[in-house]
Amino acid sequence: MTDSCHPVLRLWNTALLAVVVACAVVVAPDPAAASTDEVLRAIRERAAAAAPNRRPVEVIVKLRTADTVSQPAAGVEMTQSDIDRARMSLANDLRGTGIDIDTVLQTLPYVGTAVNETQLMELIQSDAVDGVYLNRIERKAQVRVAPVATAVAATERQALATSVPSIDVLDAWAKGFDGEGYTVAVIDGGFNTGHPMLAGKVVGGACFSVNDPAFDTFTRCPSGTVPEFGVRAAANCPAGSDRCDHGTHIASTAVGNDGTNFGVARGARLLPIDVFSRVTAVADCDPDPAPCELTDSLSVLKALDYVNQMAAEFKIAAVNISIGGGPRDGTCNDDPRAEVIALLRKKGIATIVAAGNDGETGRVAAPACIEAAVAVGATNDSLTVATFGNFSPLVDLMAPGVAIRAASGQNSGFITQQGTSMAAPHVAGAFAVMREAFPIESVDILERALEATGARTTRLDSGIVVPKVQVNRAILRLQGRDRRLFNNVLTASANTDATADSFLRFHNDSTAPGTVTVALRDADTGRTLGTWTSPQIAAHASAQFSISNLEANAKAANTDTPVLSATARRFFNLEIESSFPGFMQHIVWARGVGALTNLSACADGLAQDNGVLLNVHTSALAEYPSRIRIANTGAVADRAQLDIYAASTGRQIGSWTSIEIPAGGSLEVPVSQIESGLTTLSDATRDGVSQVNVKLARLTGYLQHVIQNQRSGLLLDMSPKCDLGAR
Numbered sequence: 001m002t003d004s005c006h007p008v009l010r011l012w013n014t015a016l017l018a019v020v021v022a023c024a025v026v027v028a029p030d031p032a033a034a035s036t037d038e039v040l041r042a043i044r045e046r047a048a049a050a051a052p053n054r055r056p057v058e059v060i061v062k063l064r065t066a067d068t069v070s071q072p073a074a075g076v077e078m079t080q081s082d083i084d085r086a087r088m089s090l091a092n093d094l095r096g097t098g099i100d101i102d103t104v105l106q107t108l109p110y111v112g113t114a115v116n117e118t119q120l121m122e123l124i125q126s127d128a129v130d131g132v133y134l135n136r137i138e139r140k141a142q143v144r145v146a147p148v149a150t151a152v153a154a155t156e157r158q159a160l161a162t163s164v165p166s167i168d169v170l171d172a173w174a175k176g177f178d179g180e181g182y183t184v185a186v187i188d189g190g191f192n193t194g195h196p197m198l199a200g201k202v203v204g205g206a207c208f209s210v211n212d213p214a215f216d217t218f219t220r221c222p223s224g225t226v227p228e229f230g231v232r233a234a235a236n237c238p239a240g241s242d243r244c245d246h247g248t249h250i251a252s253t254a255v256g257n258d259g260t261n262f263g264v265a266r267g268a269r270l271l272p273i274d275v276f277s278r279v280t281a282v283a284d285c286d287p288d289p290a291p292c293e294l295t296d297s298l299s300v301l302k303a304l305d306y307v308n309q310m311a312a313e314f315k316i317a318a319v320n321i322s323i324g325g326g327p328r329d330g331t332c333n334d335d336p337r338a339e340v341i342a343l344l345r346k347k348g349i350a351t352i353v354a355a356g357n358d359g360e361t362g363r364v365a366a367p368a369c370i371e372a373a374v375a376v377g378a379t380n381d382s383l384t385v386a387t388f389g390n391f392s393p394l395v396d397l398m399a400p401g402v403a404i405r406a407a408s409g410q411n412s413g414f415i416t417q418q419g420t421s422m423a424a425p426h427v428a429g430a431f432a433v434m435r436e437a438f439p440i441e442s443v444d445i446l447e448r449a450l451e452a453t454g455a456r457t458t459r460l461d462s463g464i465v466v467p468k469v470q471v472n473r474a475i476l477r478l479q480g481r482d483r484r485l486f487n488n489v490l491t492a493s494a495n496t497d498a499t500a501d502s503f504l505r506f507h508n509d510s511t512a513p514g515t516v517t518v519a520l521r522d523a524d525t526g527r528t529l530g531t532w533t534s535p536q537i538a539a540h541a542s543a544q545f546s547i548s549n550l551e552a553n554a555k556a557a558n559t560d561t562p563v564l565s566a567t568a569r570r571f572f573n574l575e576i577e578s579s580f581p582g583f584m585q586h587i588v589w590a591r592g593v594g595a596l597t598n599l600s601a602c603a604d605g606l607a608q609d610n611g612v613l614l615n616v617h618t619s620a621l622a623e624y625p626s627r628i629r630i631a632n633t634g635a636v637a638d639r640a641q642l643d644i645y646a647a648s649t650g651r652q653i654g655s656w657t658s659i660e661i662p663a664g665g666s667l668e669v670p671v672s673q674i675e676s677g678l679t680t681l682s683d684a685t686r687d688g689v690s691q692v693n694v695k696l697a698r699l700t701g702y703l704q705h706v707i708q709n710q711r712s713g714l715l716l717d718m719s720p721k722c723d724l725g726a727r
Contacts, residue, residue: 264429
């Protein structure tokens with residue numbers, strides 16, 4: 001493409017922004033152009049304001065280098081020589097314009113400056129410029145006032161010092177994973193690094209607080225020199241001030257450890273970075289009273305540049321940013337920080353960002369809206385989504401953010417704060433713990449494990465589901481195991497007249513054999529009574545075990561004592577670790593009336609898989625004939641192909657193809673009809689098979705398994721099942 005087709009704006013009209021494309025192609029809308037348009041609007045608003053607000057607008061300029069890519073979040077690291085050449089080229093182009101480059105970054109192709117409208121037009125015409133972005137004011141993402149005492153707020157309040165155990169990290173510590181050897185960088189506004197929870201943890205530090213007295217902005221760097229580096233650089237905590245409360249609280253939540261009180265990654269180190277300045281201008285502080293503490297996107301970008309420099313030296317596992325602007329619609333990959341956040345992700349460093357506290361559903365604040373960031377929303381210590389937090393499909397993970405008690409910024413005591421600010425460091429700490437457990441796995445893999453194993457949360461009527469972090473479960477998943485919780489499985493003693501059986505079905509949906517290990521817990525106290533491990537379950541096979549079998553063979557810890565229902569215990573809660581991906585069902589059979597009941601209930605919700613059916617009855621079980629309902633949700637009529645496996649062995653018996661099912665239509669087929677039309681692999685394998693597993697191999701749609709009880713005349717949907725294992 002010739003220079004005349006470069007996507008950066010080339011022609012301006014003082015009344016109207018216009019793009020001239022001097023070639024016969026259609027060019028997609030350019031995020032850089034949209035951002036430059038925003039800068040122009042800000043300049044004109046500033047020009048129309050009363051003095052002393054008539055001042056140049058601060059902008060972030062992306063340099064055009066030989067390695068520049070079209071996607072800002074591509075995570076491509078620029079060579080230092082290319083960055084230096086681009087800076088020199090821009091400096092040459094700006095001679096005589098009155099534009100001064102105020103800020104340069106060490107590892108990123110960006111600079112900071114301030115421009116009026118004429119200078120902006122000069123700036124964008126430089127071949128060294130790839131984009132111009134408004135430097136936005138940002139604030140700490142905390143809720144300063146606790147929610148009012150409404151019924152909703154009452155459900156959010158939790159006992160203090162319970163948030164860390166609620167994300168399932170204690171079992172990870174017990175395995176030796178607590179973040180030791182790794183560092184969490186926290187970008188915030190001042191840190192009480194002498195607090196007992198942080199003592200001995202600080203490995204470095206930096207301050208990028210701005211000093212511009214002409215515009216009522218004053219640095220908080222201890223020496224007054226900007227930038228400042230060292231272990232005390234981010235530790236300016238004036239006596240009697242709450243300046244360091246936010247940063248200290250967050251840091252201690254992520255990595256704190258005083259021997260009694262613990263953050264999530266209690267063995268990890270801390271890299272504190274101060275980016276907040278004291279601002280006395282009433283207009284800038286609004287809606288907060290002046291003076292106030294503010295930062296901006298350029299200061300955060302400088303902090304991320306520093307993290308990028310120190311990543312290897314300090315073994316940084318995660319960056320915490322509990323800072324943001326107002327809520328945004330959709331993603332914001334046009335944010336100049338998107339590129340370095342993607343670059344850090346590529347290096348194995350997760351950037352954790354608070355989603356914001358506007359109470360919005362469907363939107364999050366910048367920079368949480370950057371796709372490469374891990375956006376975090378807030379819950380209470382249970383699964384209730386906080387009313388104050390933003391909640392959106394862009395939120396990646398949830399964590400506790402209500403009434404969190406952590407270190408104070410002024411002394412050795414503790415304070416209670418809340419907000420998505422407080423949720424984010426739970427996740428930053430979780431990534432440090434995960435990184436110790438899996439030193440070479442990508443951020444993508446760690447994040448997917450946390451998302452897949454998290455407890456599901458939702459806001460009423462939103463239709464949005466976001467997982468709350470469960471650290472040990474994520475570790476188990478990546479170790480090839482997966483822990484699942486199941487509630488109130490009937491015990492043998494619950495069957496007082498010995499006319500009913502409660503049993504569990506485990507289905508191995510993989511291509512290799514595996515086992516499940518079941519911990520039986522007392523439903524009233526949660527105490528673990530004993531554990532039981534199944535025999536090998538073949539690929540594609542199902543195995544059924546009565547609860548009395550588990551009771552007789554489960555052993556209490558370090559003993560050979562079986563877990564017998566000597567008491568009147570009626571229920572067990574189960575904790576199941578599976579070495580394979582598959583499914584589980586809890587089935588009750590009342591022999592006296594011949595009734596079957598599917599009681600499957602799953603802590604994470606029923607399995608979303610709708611193409612696998614467990615233990616479908618063949619014609620050998622004449623009293624309980626099965627039917628399969630096949631729904632075509634595709635756009636065209638199509639035939640369904642079902643692959644049939646012997647339930648107990650997992651051997652494939654054959655395949656069956658349906659008649660054509662109309663789009664949006666469904667078909668109900670008795671299993672006896674499927675048997676008669678089966679394309680059999682071997683007749684011998686079918687003899688004596690009373691139950692089969694069925695997989696939908698071809699069709700856009702889903703299956704339902706219905707059993708008709710000939711003795712009672714009842715129909716029962718046997719489809720619901722629970723997920724097992726990593727999928």
